[in-house]
Amino acid sequence: MSLILFFVALFYCFYTPFTKVEESFNIQAFHDILYHRLNISQYDHHEFPGVVPRTFLGPLVISLTVSPLVALLNFLNVNKFWSQYLVRLTLAAFVAITWNRFRSTLQQKLGIEVSIWFTAITVTQFHFIFYMTRPLPNIMALPLVLLALNSWLRREMRKFLIFAGAAIIIFRAELVILLGLLLIYDLFHQRVTIKELLTNGIPIGLGLVILTVAVDSFFWQRLLWPEAEVLWFNTILNKSSSWGTSPFFWYFYSALPRALGLSLIFVPYGLYAEARIRAITIPALVFVFIYSILPHKELRFIVYVFPMLNIASACACHRLWINRHKTIFHSLLSIAAGGHLIGNFVLTVFLLTVSGTNYPGGVAMSRLHRLASPEANVSIHIDNLTAQSGVTRFTEINSNWTYSKNEHLKAGDDELHKFDYLLTEVKNKYSPEMRILQQTHEKIELIECFSNIGIHYTSLLPIKIRTKPCIMILRRKPNAALLKRFFEVEDPVEGVIADEDNDSTDENESEMEEDVEEIALKPKIRKRLRVTTTTLTPKIKIKEIIAAEKLDTESDDDENLSEEITEKDLLSEEVKEENLSEEMNEEDLSEEENEEIETENLDQVPREHGSGSIKSNIKRIISQEKTKQLIDELKQLDLSVFCDLSKMDTKECLKKILDETNE
Numbered sequence: 001m002s003l004i005l006f007f008v009a010l011f012y013c014f015y016t017p018f019t020k021v022e023e024s025f026n027i028q029a030f031h032d033i034l035y036h037r038l039n040i041s042q043y044d045h046h047e048f049p050g051v052v053p054r055t056f057l058g059p060l061v062i063s064l065t066v067s068p069l070v071a072l073l074n075f076l077n078v079n080k081f082w083s084q085y086l087v088r089l090t091l092a093a094f095v096a097i098t099w100n101r102f103r104s105t106l107q108q109k110l111g112i113e114v115s116i117w118f119t120a121i122t123v124t125q126f127h128f129i130f131y132m133t134r135p136l137p138n139i140m141a142l143p144l145v146l147l148a149l150n151s152w153l154r155r156e157m158r159k160f161l162i163f164a165g166a167a168i169i170i171f172r173a174e175l176v177i178l179l180g181l182l183l184i185y186d187l188f189h190q191r192v193t194i195k196e197l198l199t200n201g202i203p204i205g206l207g208l209v210i211l212t213v214a215v216d217s218f219f220w221q222r223l224l225w226p227e228a229e230v231l232w233f234n235t236i237l238n239k240s241s242s243w244g245t246s247p248f249f250w251y252f253y254s255a256l257p258r259a260l261g262l263s264l265i266f267v268p269y270g271l272y273a274e275a276r277i278r279a280i281t282i283p284a285l286v287f288v289f290i291y292s293i294l295p296h297k298e299l300r301f302i303v304y305v306f307p308m309l310n311i312a313s314a315c316a317c318h319r320l321w322i323n324r325h326k327t328i329f330h331s332l333l334s335i336a337a338g339g340h341l342i343g344n345f346v347l348t349v350f351l352l353t354v355s356g357t358n359y360p361g362g363v364a365m366s367r368l369h370r371l372a373s374p375e376a377n378v379s380i381h382i383d384n385l386t387a388q389s390g391v392t393r394f395t396e397i398n399s400n401w402t403y404s405k406n407e408h409l410k411a412g413d414d415e416l417h418k419f420d421y422l423l424t425e426v427k428n429k430y431s432p433e434m435r436i437l438q439q440t441h442e443k444i445e446l447i448e449c450f451s452n453i454g455i456h457y458t459s460l461l462p463i464k465i466r467t468k469p470c471i472m473i474l475r476r477k478p479n480a481a482l483l484k485r486f487f488e489v490e491d492p493v494e495g496v497i498a499d500e501d502n503d504s505t506d507e508n509e510s511e512m513e514e515d516v517e518e519i520a521l522k523p524k525i526r527k528r529l530r531v532t533t534t535t536l537t538p539k540i541k542i543k544e545i546i547a548a549e550k551l552d553t554e555s556d557d558d559e560n561l562s563e564e565i566t567e568k569d570l571l572s573e574e575v576k577e578e579n580l581s582e583e584m585n586e587e588d589l590s591e592e593e594n595e596e597i598e599t600e601n602l603d604q605v606p607r608e609h610g611s612g613s614i615k616s617n618i619k620r621i622i623s624q625e626k627t628k629q630l631i632d633e634l635k636q637l638d639l640s641v642f643c644d645l646s647k648m649d650t651k652e653c654l655k656k657i658l659d660e661t662n663e
Helices: 002-015 021-035 057-075 081-110 112-124 127-132 137-154 157-171 175-188 194-220 226-236 239-243 250-273 275-291 305-322 328-355 360-371 384-388 432-440 480-486 506-521 523-536 542-547 558-564 567-577 586-597 611-621 624-635 650-662
Strands: 379-382 402-404 421-425 441-455 463-476
Touching (some): 002 112, 057 194, 081 275, 112 305, 112 328, 175 275, 226 239, 250 305, 275 305, 384 421
16 A cells, blocks of 8 residues: 555656755755765755754765765766665555554554555545655654554553654654644543653653754754744744735635645544544644644645545544435435545646746746756856755756856846856836846746636636746856946936046047947947847836937938938837836847837828938937936946047947947
C-alpha cells in the first residue's frame, strides 16, 4: 500500500518540481549539507536567515540518507537539480512508510475492508499526498506523528513518548495540543499512570532538547533551541498574524473541505457508527478547534489530522457498503460511498492543475537556462517573487554563472543595470519601474501564474483556470552602459526628472543651438527621436521634440518638409504623448504615420495651397519659446561623455548619439 502512495507522490513531484517560500529553509539546508558539508560559512541561512530559525535535524537525516546517490550523480556530471528530486522523494518515502505502518495497525484493529477504504480515500485526496514531497517543517514532523499515533494505537507508551516528544520539541511545538489530548485520554482511562509518564517523559524530553540544541547551535553558530524561539514568536507574541489572518472557523469551512474532499461528509456517520475510533478521531477535531484560536491559519498546519479523520470516513463507507443489499435506500447510499471517490479524483485533478501554475519563479529560471545555455560568465539578478516561487540553490545549475538574490536592489540602481539577465516581478507591464528596467534591458520572455477561476457556461469544461503575467525575463542590451549614462530616468515615486550637471560653456552655446535645430528639423531624425522617447523615457520628451520642428518659411527645404509633416502630425503629437507606451517600436510608428497621412484633417487641407497652408498652421503651433526650451535642455548634455569633440563637431556628435540609441 505504501508503494501506491509513494508513486502518486512521485507523479505530483515531477508535475510540480519547484518549491515555495515556506519550504525554502529546508530545501536550502538540503543543498548546503550535500554540497558545502562542513563549510558552514557558505550556507544559505547566514545570508537569508528567515523570520525564525528552524532545525537542521530533519535536513541532516534526509541528506545523509541520499548522500550516496547524490555522490553518484556528481560523478556522472548530472546537474544538481536532480538532487532536489532525490531529497523530496526521500521525504515522501519516509511519510509513505510510516503511513503504511499506521494503516497496518488500523487493519489489525478494524479489519482489512476498512484498511482498503482508508487507502482508497487517501489516494484520491489531493493535499496529503501533494504535501508528502514538500520540505515544510510540518511534513518533517509528519512521519514522527504517524509513528506516535501507531504507537498509541498499540499502547506502546514509551515509543509514543519518544516519537511525540521528538515531533513537539524538535519540529512543531503546537503538536503538544494534538498528542497531548491523546495522553490525557490515557491518563483519564488509567492506561498510563502519572509516575510512568514522569519516569519516561522527563529523560526523553531532556535528551531531545540537548540533541536539538547541540546540532542547531553548531549550524546556526549560536546557542539555540529553534522550536522554542518559533513557539515564542508565533504563539506567545502572535507575530504570525503579520502574514495574514483568517476567521475562527476557516479550518472547518475552507481547509478541511479542500483537503478531505467529499470524504468529509462521511466523518459524522463514521463517528456514530464505529465507537472504537472516537478516541482517535475526536481529539483531531478538538485540536483543529483549539488551534483555530491563532488568527494566522494555513492548511498545512493541520495536515496531521487528515489520516485521523479519514479513519472515520473509511468506517462510514465500509458500513454503507456492507449494508447495500438491505434496501433500495441502502443501495443508493453505497453507490454514494463508492462514487464519492470519483468526485475526490476530479477535485484532485483540478487542484493539481492549479498548483502547476503557482511556481513562476522556478519556471522562469528553467526557461532562462534553456535560452542562455551556450553563454558563459552570465550574471543574473533574482527578485523576491522569483526567489519565493521556485528558485532554490538546486536550480543554480551552471557553475560558470553568477546568481544574485540581493533584496535591496531597486529599479534605477546602477548595480542592477550591470546584470546580464533580470528575473523580475511584473505587477504592471507599463509601470515606471518596468520602463526604467527596459532602458538597459530588453524583454525576452514573460512567465504567467495563477490568477483566478473563471466560469464558462457555454463550454464543455465550465471551469477555466485564468493566469496573469507574473515574472519577466530581461536581457541586458549591448549598449546598456551608454543608455544608462545618456538617459536621465524619471523617479517612479516623485515623478521628478533628475538634473544633469551643465558642463557646457557659453562659448559653444550658439553653435550647439544651430546644430540642435538642424538635426531636430530633419524628419528622419524626428522619427528616431520619437522611437527613443517612447521606449526609453529620456529627459527630452516627445512634446519638446515636436516643439523643435521649427520651420523657416524662406528655407530651401520648405517643399520637402511640407510633404513629410502634415497638420495632423503636429496637432496630435501632444495628445499622443500621454498614451504612448514602451512597447511601441519603429515599425509601429511607421504604420502610424502612414495612417495619419490619410486622416480627415489632411483632407481638409487643399492640395492647391501647397506648402503655404501647412506652414501657416505650423507657425501657430510651434513657438520660439518652446524651441528655446528644448535647446536649453540639450545644451545641458555633456557631449564629451559620448564623443571626442576634438575630432568631431557637436552636430556630428548628436547624430552619432541618436544613431547608437536607436540601434
